[in-house]
Amino acid sequence: MRFLKILGLLLLALAISGGGYFAYRLYKPKAALPAGIIGSNGRIEANETDLAVKFAGRLTEVAVQEGDMVQAGAIVAKIDTADLDAALRAAEANVRQTEKAQAEADAQIAQRKSELTLADQELDRALALIAKGNVSQQRVDQARNQRRTAAAALDAARSRQDAAKEAIAAARAEAERLRVQIADGTLKAPVTGRVLYRLAEPGEVLAAGGKVVTLLDLSNVYMTLFLPTQEAGALAMGAEGRIVLDALPGRAIPATVSFVSARAQFTPRQVETQRERDRMMYRIKIRVPETLVQQYIEYVKTGLTGMGYVKLAPQAAWPEWLQSDLTKPQ
Structure with a gap:
Protein backbone atom coordinates (compact mmCIF):
# COMPACT_ATOMS: atom_id res chain seq x y z
CA MET A 1 0.00 0.00 0.00
CA ARG A 2 2.82 2.34 0.92
CA PHE A 3 4.58 1.44 -2.33
CA LEU A 4 1.51 2.43 -4.33
CA LYS A 5 1.36 5.82 -2.58
CA ILE A 6 5.04 6.46 -3.33
CA LEU A 7 4.51 5.45 -6.97
CA GLY A 8 1.51 7.75 -7.25
CA LEU A 9 3.47 10.68 -5.83
CA LEU A 10 6.30 10.04 -8.30
CA LEU A 11 3.88 9.97 -11.25
CA LEU A 12 2.25 13.17 -10.03
CA ALA A 13 5.61 14.91 -9.76
CA LEU A 14 6.59 13.78 -13.25
CA ALA A 15 3.27 15.05 -14.64
CA ILE A 16 3.68 18.44 -12.96
CA SER A 17 7.26 18.83 -14.12
CA GLY A 18 6.38 17.73 -17.67
CA GLY A 19 3.44 20.11 -17.79
CA GLY A 20 5.60 22.92 -16.51
CA TYR A 21 8.24 22.25 -19.14
CA PHE A 22 5.62 22.11 -21.87
CA ALA A 23 4.06 25.38 -20.70
CA TYR A 24 7.50 26.98 -20.61
CA ARG A 25 8.24 25.85 -24.17
CA LEU A 26 4.83 27.02 -25.34
CA TYR A 27 4.66 30.37 -23.59
CA LYS A 28 8.32 31.30 -23.18
CA PRO A 29 8.92 34.84 -24.45
CA LYS A 30 10.58 35.42 -27.78
CA ALA A 31 13.94 37.06 -27.96
CA ALA A 32 13.84 40.82 -27.74
CA LEU A 33 13.17 42.62 -31.01
CA PRO A 34 16.11 44.54 -32.49
CA ALA A 35 15.95 48.30 -32.86
CA GLY A 36 13.83 49.45 -35.79
CA ILE A 37 11.26 46.63 -35.50
CA ILE A 38 8.03 46.70 -33.49
CA GLY A 39 5.30 44.14 -32.93
CA SER A 40 1.66 44.15 -31.93
CA ASN A 41 -1.06 41.56 -31.64
CA GLY A 42 -3.81 41.32 -34.25
CA ARG A 43 -5.99 39.01 -36.25
CA ILE A 44 -6.27 37.93 -39.87
CA GLU A 45 -9.00 39.72 -41.82
CA ALA A 46 -10.31 39.92 -45.38
CA ASN A 47 -12.87 42.11 -47.13
CA GLU A 48 -16.44 40.82 -47.13
CA THR A 49 -18.57 41.14 -50.27
CA ASP A 50 -22.36 40.83 -50.12
CA LEU A 51 -23.81 39.39 -53.33
CA ALA A 52 -27.35 40.81 -53.72
CA VAL A 53 -30.07 40.78 -56.36
CA LYS A 54 -30.47 43.89 -58.47
CA PHE A 55 -34.24 43.61 -58.89
CA ALA A 56 -37.08 41.93 -57.00
CA GLY A 57 -37.74 38.31 -57.91
CA ARG A 58 -38.04 34.70 -56.87
CA LEU A 59 -34.80 32.86 -56.18
CA THR A 60 -34.68 29.67 -58.27
CA GLU A 61 -31.18 28.38 -57.49
CA VAL A 62 -28.33 28.83 -55.03
CA ALA A 63 -25.32 26.92 -56.35
CA VAL A 64 -22.98 27.24 -53.35
CA GLN A 65 -22.84 26.21 -49.71
CA GLU A 66 -21.17 27.93 -46.77
CA GLY A 67 -17.46 27.24 -46.84
CA ASP A 68 -17.29 26.66 -50.62
CA MET A 69 -14.46 28.25 -52.57
CA VAL A 70 -15.68 30.10 -55.66
CA GLN A 71 -13.72 31.65 -58.49
CA ALA A 72 -14.44 35.10 -59.86
CA GLY A 73 -17.16 34.83 -62.52
CA ALA A 74 -18.62 31.55 -61.21
CA ILE A 75 -22.42 31.31 -61.07
CA VAL A 76 -23.62 31.60 -57.48
CA ALA A 77 -27.41 31.96 -57.79
CA LYS A 78 -30.25 32.59 -60.25
CA ILE A 79 -33.44 34.65 -60.18
CA ASP A 80 -36.62 33.70 -62.10
CA THR A 81 -36.67 35.81 -65.29
CA ASP A 184 -28.40 40.36 -63.85
CA GLY A 185 -30.74 37.53 -62.88
CA THR A 186 -27.71 35.24 -62.90
CA LEU A 187 -25.58 36.23 -59.92
CA LYS A 188 -21.85 35.67 -60.45
CA ALA A 189 -19.03 35.91 -57.95
CA PRO A 190 -17.29 39.30 -58.40
CA VAL A 191 -14.15 38.04 -56.64
CA THR A 192 -12.39 34.80 -55.84
CA GLY A 193 -13.26 33.93 -52.30
CA ARG A 194 -14.95 31.66 -49.80
CA VAL A 195 -18.68 31.62 -49.05
CA LEU A 196 -19.02 32.97 -45.53
CA TYR A 197 -22.83 33.03 -45.24
CA ARG A 198 -25.67 31.62 -47.33
CA LEU A 199 -28.45 34.11 -46.61
CA ALA A 200 -31.31 32.96 -48.85
CA GLU A 201 -32.76 29.72 -50.17
CA PRO A 202 -34.44 28.75 -53.47
CA GLY A 203 -38.11 29.70 -53.57
CA GLU A 204 -37.72 32.86 -51.52
CA VAL A 205 -38.94 36.11 -53.06
CA LEU A 206 -36.34 38.80 -52.53
CA ALA A 207 -36.74 42.55 -52.77
CA ALA A 208 -34.33 44.61 -54.83
CA GLY A 209 -31.02 44.58 -52.99
CA GLY A 210 -31.84 41.36 -51.12
CA LYS A 211 -28.66 39.54 -50.09
CA VAL A 212 -28.06 35.96 -51.20
CA VAL A 213 -24.54 35.13 -50.02
CA THR A 214 -21.58 36.83 -48.35
CA LEU A 215 -18.14 36.16 -49.82
CA LEU A 216 -14.73 36.61 -48.23
CA ASP A 217 -12.49 38.31 -50.78
CA LEU A 218 -9.30 36.26 -50.47
CA SER A 219 -7.41 38.49 -52.89
CA ASN A 220 -6.87 40.94 -50.02
CA VAL A 221 -5.86 39.17 -46.80
CA TYR A 222 -4.31 41.28 -44.07
CA MET A 223 -3.72 41.66 -40.34
CA THR A 224 -4.87 44.76 -38.48
CA LEU A 225 -2.52 46.20 -35.85
CA PHE A 226 -2.63 49.23 -33.58
CA LEU A 227 0.59 51.15 -32.99
CA PRO A 228 1.36 54.14 -30.75
CA THR A 229 1.84 57.61 -32.19
CA GLN A 230 5.63 57.58 -32.20
CA GLU A 231 5.95 54.24 -34.01
CA ALA A 232 3.08 54.92 -36.42
CA GLY A 233 4.63 58.25 -37.37
CA ALA A 234 7.90 56.54 -38.31
CA LEU A 235 6.21 53.78 -40.34
CA ALA A 236 6.36 54.04 -44.14
CA MET A 237 3.81 52.68 -46.59
CA GLY A 238 5.16 49.53 -48.21
CA ALA A 239 7.42 48.73 -45.25
CA GLU A 240 8.26 45.08 -44.68
CA GLY A 241 6.23 43.09 -42.19
CA ARG A 242 5.94 39.64 -40.69
CA ILE A 243 2.93 37.75 -39.33
CA VAL A 244 3.22 34.93 -36.80
CA LEU A 245 -0.09 33.16 -36.14
CA ASP A 246 -0.91 31.41 -32.90
CA ALA A 247 -1.89 28.39 -35.03
CA LEU A 248 1.52 28.38 -36.77
CA PRO A 249 3.98 29.56 -34.11
CA GLY A 250 7.01 28.31 -36.00
CA ARG A 251 6.36 30.18 -39.24
CA ALA A 252 6.72 33.86 -40.15
CA ILE A 253 4.50 34.98 -43.01
CA PRO A 254 5.89 37.82 -45.14
CA ALA A 255 3.65 40.89 -45.41
CA THR A 256 3.72 44.54 -46.47
CA VAL A 257 2.30 47.65 -44.84
CA SER A 258 -0.67 48.54 -47.07
CA PHE A 259 -2.52 51.06 -44.88
CA VAL A 260 -1.73 53.55 -42.12
CA SER A 261 -4.74 55.37 -40.70
CA ALA A 262 -4.69 59.15 -40.97
CA ARG A 263 -6.77 59.39 -37.79
CA ALA A 264 -5.86 58.26 -34.30
CA GLN A 265 -7.93 55.69 -32.44
CA PHE A 266 -8.65 55.77 -28.68
CA THR A 267 -7.85 59.49 -28.61
CA PRO A 268 -8.68 61.29 -25.34
CA ARG A 269 -11.05 64.25 -25.57
CA GLN A 270 -8.31 66.65 -24.53
CA VAL A 271 -4.71 65.80 -25.33
CA GLU A 272 -2.62 67.80 -22.92
CA THR A 273 0.13 65.65 -21.41
CA GLN A 274 2.82 63.40 -22.85
CA ARG A 275 1.17 60.43 -21.19
CA GLU A 276 -2.12 61.16 -22.91
CA ARG A 277 -0.40 61.60 -26.27
CA ASP A 278 1.17 58.17 -25.82
CA ARG A 279 -2.31 56.69 -25.53
CA MET A 280 -3.14 57.70 -29.12
CA MET A 281 -3.12 54.60 -31.35
CA TYR A 282 -3.17 54.33 -35.14
CA ARG A 283 -4.69 51.48 -37.12
CA ILE A 284 -2.25 49.67 -39.43
CA LYS A 285 -2.80 46.98 -42.05
CA ILE A 286 -0.08 44.57 -43.16
CA ARG A 287 -1.13 42.66 -46.25
CA VAL A 288 -0.12 39.13 -47.22
CA PRO A 289 1.08 38.86 -50.88
CA GLU A 290 -1.73 37.63 -53.13
CA THR A 291 0.54 35.03 -54.74
CA LEU A 292 1.18 33.49 -51.34
CA VAL A 293 -2.53 33.56 -50.50
CA GLN A 294 -3.33 31.77 -53.77
CA GLN A 295 -0.66 29.16 -53.03
CA TYR A 296 -2.24 28.32 -49.65
CA ILE A 297 -5.81 29.42 -50.42
CA GLU A 298 -7.36 26.22 -49.05
CA TYR A 299 -5.83 26.97 -45.65
CA VAL A 300 -6.64 30.69 -45.50
CA LYS A 301 -9.02 31.54 -42.65
CA THR A 302 -10.01 34.87 -41.19
CA GLY A 303 -10.18 35.52 -37.48
CA LEU A 304 -6.91 33.75 -36.69
CA THR A 305 -5.02 35.62 -33.99
CA GLY A 306 -1.31 36.22 -33.76
CA MET A 307 1.42 38.84 -33.79
CA GLY A 308 2.31 41.29 -36.51
CA TYR A 309 5.75 42.88 -36.84
CA VAL A 310 6.84 45.80 -39.01
CA LYS A 311 10.11 47.51 -39.83
CA LEU A 312 10.30 51.11 -38.75
CA ALA A 313 13.81 51.37 -40.19
CA PRO A 314 14.44 49.83 -43.65
CA GLN A 315 18.00 48.87 -42.70
CA ALA A 316 16.85 46.85 -39.67
CA ALA A 317 17.48 43.11 -39.94
CA TRP A 318 14.86 40.53 -39.04
CA PRO A 319 15.87 38.25 -36.17
CA GLU A 320 16.35 34.60 -37.04
CA TRP A 321 12.94 33.53 -35.73
CA LEU A 322 11.23 36.03 -38.06
CA GLN A 323 13.22 35.16 -41.20
CA SER A 324 11.33 31.96 -42.05
CA ASP A 325 8.14 32.11 -44.10
CA LEU A 326 5.61 29.75 -45.65
CA THR A 327 7.67 29.36 -48.81
CA LYS A 328 10.36 27.52 -46.82
CA PRO A 329 10.08 24.03 -45.37
CA GLN A 330 9.41 23.86 -41.66
Missing part, protein backbone atom coordinates in the same frame (compact mmCIF):
# COMPACT_ATOMS: atom_id res chain seq x y z
CA ALA A 82 -39.68 34.31 -67.12
CA ASP A 83 -41.52 37.66 -67.16
CA LEU A 84 -38.44 39.42 -68.43
CA ASP A 85 -37.94 36.80 -71.15
CA ALA A 86 -41.48 37.45 -72.40
CA ALA A 87 -40.94 41.21 -72.27
CA LEU A 88 -37.72 40.78 -74.26
CA ARG A 89 -39.53 38.85 -77.00
CA ALA A 90 -42.09 41.65 -77.22
CA ALA A 91 -39.33 44.26 -77.35
CA GLU A 92 -37.52 42.38 -80.13
CA ALA A 93 -40.80 42.19 -82.09
CA ASN A 94 -41.18 45.95 -81.63
CA VAL A 95 -37.66 46.42 -83.01
CA ARG A 96 -38.58 44.45 -86.12
CA GLN A 97 -41.79 46.47 -86.53
CA THR A 98 -39.99 49.81 -86.27
CA GLU A 99 -37.36 48.60 -88.76
CA LYS A 100 -40.16 47.89 -91.22
CA ALA A 101 -41.55 51.36 -90.59
CA GLN A 102 -38.16 52.83 -91.43
CA ALA A 103 -38.00 50.78 -94.63
CA GLU A 104 -41.39 52.18 -95.64
CA ALA A 105 -40.19 55.70 -94.84
CA ASP A 106 -37.10 55.14 -97.00
CA ALA A 107 -39.30 53.99 -99.88
CA GLN A 108 -41.55 57.02 -99.49
CA ILE A 109 -38.57 59.33 -99.62
CA ALA A 110 -37.44 57.75 -102.88
CA GLN A 111 -40.96 58.20 -104.28
CA ARG A 112 -41.22 61.81 -103.11
CA LYS A 113 -37.83 62.63 -104.60
CA SER A 114 -38.98 61.25 -107.93
CA GLU A 115 -42.18 63.32 -107.75
CA LEU A 116 -40.17 66.45 -106.92
CA THR A 117 -37.86 65.82 -109.87
CA LEU A 118 -40.88 65.48 -112.18
CA ALA A 119 -42.42 68.67 -110.76
CA ASP A 120 -39.17 70.57 -111.38
CA GLN A 121 -39.14 69.36 -114.99
CA GLU A 122 -42.78 70.35 -115.53
CA LEU A 123 -42.12 73.80 -114.12
CA ASP A 124 -39.06 74.28 -116.34
CA ARG A 125 -41.09 73.29 -119.43
CA ALA A 126 -43.95 75.60 -118.48
CA LEU A 127 -41.56 78.53 -118.01
CA ALA A 128 -39.96 77.82 -121.37
CA LEU A 129 -43.31 77.63 -123.12
CA ILE A 130 -44.74 80.78 -121.54
CA ALA A 131 -41.67 82.68 -122.74
CA LYS A 132 -42.72 81.72 -126.30
CA GLY A 133 -46.35 82.49 -125.61
CA ASN A 134 -47.45 78.86 -126.11
CA VAL A 135 -49.06 78.37 -122.64
CA SER A 136 -51.02 80.54 -120.27
CA GLN A 137 -49.88 81.93 -116.91
CA GLN A 138 -52.36 79.61 -115.24
CA ARG A 139 -50.41 76.61 -116.52
CA VAL A 140 -47.20 78.02 -115.03
CA ASP A 141 -48.92 78.65 -111.69
CA GLN A 142 -50.18 75.06 -111.64
CA ALA A 143 -46.63 73.78 -112.26
CA ARG A 144 -45.27 75.92 -109.46
CA ASN A 145 -47.97 74.65 -107.09
CA GLN A 146 -47.22 71.02 -108.01
CA ARG A 147 -43.54 71.65 -107.35
CA ARG A 148 -44.25 73.12 -103.87
CA THR A 149 -46.54 70.19 -103.05
CA ALA A 150 -43.88 67.65 -104.06
CA ALA A 151 -41.22 69.44 -101.94
CA ALA A 152 -43.56 69.49 -98.92
CA ALA A 153 -44.31 65.78 -99.38
CA LEU A 154 -40.56 65.05 -99.45
CA ASP A 155 -40.02 66.99 -96.21
CA ALA A 156 -42.86 65.07 -94.55
CA ALA A 157 -41.35 61.75 -95.68
CA ARG A 158 -37.97 62.74 -94.25
CA SER A 159 -39.64 63.61 -90.94
CA ARG A 160 -41.30 60.17 -90.89
CA GLN A 161 -37.91 58.61 -91.61
CA ASP A 162 -36.34 60.48 -88.68
CA ALA A 163 -39.21 59.39 -86.43
CA ALA A 164 -38.74 55.78 -87.54
CA LYS A 165 -35.03 55.95 -86.72
CA GLU A 166 -35.78 57.32 -83.27
CA ALA A 167 -38.37 54.59 -82.72
CA ILE A 168 -35.82 51.94 -83.71
CA ALA A 169 -33.24 53.40 -81.31
CA ALA A 170 -35.79 53.41 -78.47
CA ALA A 171 -36.94 49.85 -79.22
CA ARG A 172 -33.37 48.56 -79.39
CA ALA A 173 -32.50 50.34 -76.12
CA GLU A 174 -35.50 48.73 -74.40
CA ALA A 175 -34.49 45.30 -75.70
CA GLU A 176 -30.92 45.85 -74.52
CA ARG A 177 -32.17 46.97 -71.10
CA LEU A 178 -34.16 43.76 -70.76
CA ARG A 179 -31.16 41.66 -71.85
CA VAL A 180 -29.03 43.33 -69.18
CA GLN A 181 -31.73 42.77 -66.57
CA ILE A 182 -32.03 39.11 -67.56
CA ALA A 183 -28.24 38.75 -67.32
